Amino acid sequence: MDMVIGYGAVALLFAAIVFALERSRRGGRDQDFSEYATAGRSFGSWFSTMAFVNTWYPGTMFVSFAGLAAASGVIGFYFVPYSLLAVVLMFFLARPVHVWGKQHDLRTQADLLGLRYDSRTVRVVAAVIGIVASFPWLILGMQSLTLVFTYLSFGRVDASDAVYIGIAVVVARQIWTVRMGARGIVVGDMVQGVVAYLFGTLLIFGLLAWLLTDGHGFDQLGPDVFTLPGPGSATGSLYYLSLVLTGVLGGWCWPDIFVRLFASRGPATIKRAAVQAAPLLFLFGVGLVLLAIAGSTVEGVRAAPDAVWFIVAGEAGPLVVAAAGVCVVAATMGNVSANLQALGAQTANDVVGVVRGRRVEDARVGQVAVALLCLLAAAFAVSTAQKVSGLVELAMISYAGIAQLAPTLFLGIFWRRGTALAATVSMVAGFATAAWLQWRHPTSVPGLEGVTAGVVGLAVNAAVYVVVTLLRPAPRAERERVDRLFDAVAAPSRQATAAPRGGLGLEPVA
Amino acid sequence: MQPDAGARRRRAIAALALAALVLTLFPPLQWWLADGDKAVTLAYFLLSGLFVVGSVVAIARLDEADEPTEDER
Numbered sequence: 001m002d003m004v005i006g007y008g009a010v011a012l013l014f015a016a017i018v019f020a021l022e023r024s025r026r027g028g029r030d031q032d033f034s035e036y037a038t039a040g041r042s043f044g045s046w047f048s049t050m051a052f053v054n055t056w057y058p059g060t061m062f063v064s065f066a067g068l069a070a071a072s073g074v075i076g077f078y079f080v081p082y083s084l085l086a087v088v089l090m091f092f093l094a095r096p097v098h099v100w101g102k103q104h105d106l107r108t109q110a111d112l113l114g115l116r117y118d119s120r121t122v123r124v125v126a127a128v129i130g131i132v133a134s135f136p137w138l139i140l141g142m143q144s145l146t147l148v149f150t151y152l153s154f155g156r157v158d159a160s161d162a163v164y165i166g167i168a169v170v171v172a173r174q175i176w177t178v179r180m181g182a183r184g185i186v187v188g189d190m191v192q193g194v195v196a197y198l199f200g201t202l203l204i205f206g207l208l209a210w211l212l213t214d215g216h217g218f219d220q221l222g223p224d225v226f227t228l229p230g231p232g233s234a235t236g237s238l239y240y241l242s243l244v245l246t247g248v249l250g251g252w253c254w255p256d257i258f259v260r261l262f263a264s265r266g267p268a269t270i271k272r273a274a275v276q277a278a279p280l281l282f283l284f285g286v287g288l289v290l291l292a293i294a295g296s297t298v299e300g301v302r303a304a305p306d307a308v309w310f311i312v313a314g315e316a317g318p319l320v321v322a323a324a325g326v327c328v329v330a331a332t333m334g335n336v337s338a339n340l341q342a343l344g345a346q347t348a349n350d351v352v353g354v355v356r357g358r359r360v361e362d363a364r365v366g367q368v369a370v371a372l373l374c375l376l377a378a379a380f381a382v383s384t385a386q387k388v389s390g391l392v393e394l395a396m397i398s399y400a401g402i403a404q405l406a407p408t409l410f411l412g413i414f415w416r417r418g419t420a421l422a423a424t425v426s427m428v429a430g431f432a433t434a435a436w437l438q439w440r441h442p443t444s445v446p447g448l449e450g451v452t453a454g455v456v457g458l459a460v461n462a463a464v465y466v467v468v469t470l471l472r473p474a475p476r477a478e479r480e481r482v483d484r485l486f487d488a489v490a491a492p493s494r495q496a497t498a499a500p501r502g503g504l505g506l507e508p509v510a
Numbered sequence: 511m512q513p514d515a516g517a518r519r520r521r522a523i524a525a526l527a528l529a530a531l532v533l534t535l536f537p538p539l540q541w542w543l544a545d546g547d548k549a550v551t552l553a554y555f556l557l558s559g560l561f562v563v564g565s566v567v568a569i570a571r572l573d574e575a576d577e578p579t580e581d582e583r
């Protein structure tokens with residue numbers, strides 16, 4: 001009976017998502033590739049908010065991120081400040097990204113970089129880095145469902161079988177991703193986001209209140225749980241800084257996160273979405289970490305910290321376990337679907353399109369790419385299904401890689417002088433540095449006080465970008481082209497007498 | 511409206527963003543506040559997060575004068 005409740009709850013969620021998606025298809029139109037990739041730049045602030053939150057927080061928040069807090073204490077908070085700082089950055093990115101996107105029919109992050117630098121090489125290198133770094137998150141998503149379906153079976157299905165169920169659910173959800181593209185993602189994110197991050201936050205605080213009144217408070221824990229690595233620590237005094245820095249800079253480099261900016265109606269909509277997302281990200285993140293830390297004293301959590309969410313929920317009975325599982329499934333569906341759609345669109349638009357030498361207009365190219373990536377990720381998820389505790393390490397490796405787009409992305413958007421040569425050389429140098437160091441030193445680089453491979457790669461990357469730009473400046477014609485791009489970003493002010501060019505104090509630096 | 515109101519808004523926005531960065535990314539502050547004391551450590555994470563959330567709201571208010579809202583209609 002318990003298994004019927006658990007799996008039945010997931011079936012109900014799935015039915016609700018499909019119902020919402022099918023309703024949104026009524027009166028739909030045949031879509032071209034732009035519509036498939038950007039949903040026609042048509043969504044308002046609440047849809048944009050839930051799409052951002054559902055894409056930003058993956059389902060593995062409930063598994064490996066909660067597990068990190070349960071095992072290691074307050075260092076598990078690191079994703080909260082980087083998420084909030086990413087929202088601050090969202091403000092700064094809103095106008096230039098949306099204006100350029102709309103004026104030039106941009107469909108992907110790599111497309112935007114190709115426009116900014118007027119370079120196919122930059123576009124392809126950025127696309128390939130984005131695809132390679134994002135791929136582990138598809139595997140993470142599918143594996144986090146393995147744990148869900150193991151727990152929702154209440155002992156009847158083990159992990160080696162649950163992985164197939166998880167993959168089947170994710171693949172089934174992708175039918176609508178393939179058919180509807182970005183529009184299906186955003187509509188689905190509203191349902192999934194409400195379940196995972198509104199209902200999920202309520203569930204978190206309910207369980208936390210129960211823990212704190214049932215003898216599992218913070219008083220039972222030692223001071224090491226409430227200590228960040230400082231000078232003289234084994235981890236290194238700059239390890240926490242490295243995690244947050246890589247997260248905030250790398251966050252907007254994810255193709256699926258970035259493309260959410262294209263689906264919104266305009267810059268004001270994106271900014272309003274940021275205001276709405278900030279408290280939600282904060283409450284959910286803080287609540288989850290506090291729950292995991294307080295729950296670390298519950299029997300069984302020390303032995304399996306990644307399962308803290310389900311073990312704590314299990315103390316309250318099968319209905320609560322089912323609710324906990326539904327939250328993870330909703331969060332995972334949102335993240336995996338967005339990731340697949342963005343990577344499929346990027347593969348079609350910025351790899352296949354460039355190789356063919358013509359702009360992709362047929363949505364079917366993206367659909368095929370999404371389907372192939374889904375099958376490939378499923379194969380990897382099956383082959384690594386028994387290594388759940390390594391999920392965070394995998395996430396950190398991919399962050400080290402994706403963060404190497406940051407100098408090219410941010411300096412390209414906010415600094416007029418950056419060149420295509422600087423962007424290409426810096427991305428390759430940063431990625432190679434980060435990959436080599438990450439392979440040699442998975443946690444942090446020895447002798448650098450806990451600084452991670454990703455941050456060292458970023459330092460090399462940014463230095464190369466600036467030096468190459470200054471040594472080999474763009475020719476006059478290219479500077480004039482870039483000036484026209486940046487001038488287009490200037491905001492028409494509602495208060496003409498005090499209008500700063502570029503609004504928000506974001507006038508690009510000459 | 512003062513002629514330099516836009517410049518003041520831009521400075522205020524930059525100051526808020528900088529304060530958020532320092533509060534969440536400055537290692538000595540974290541070594542000092544997250545050093546084993548439960549109440550102080552948890553207060554640091556909660557209050558610094560609340561500050562950033564408040565900064566986002568404040569930045570939005572400051573930015574309203576410069577960002578047209580036509581796309582919300």
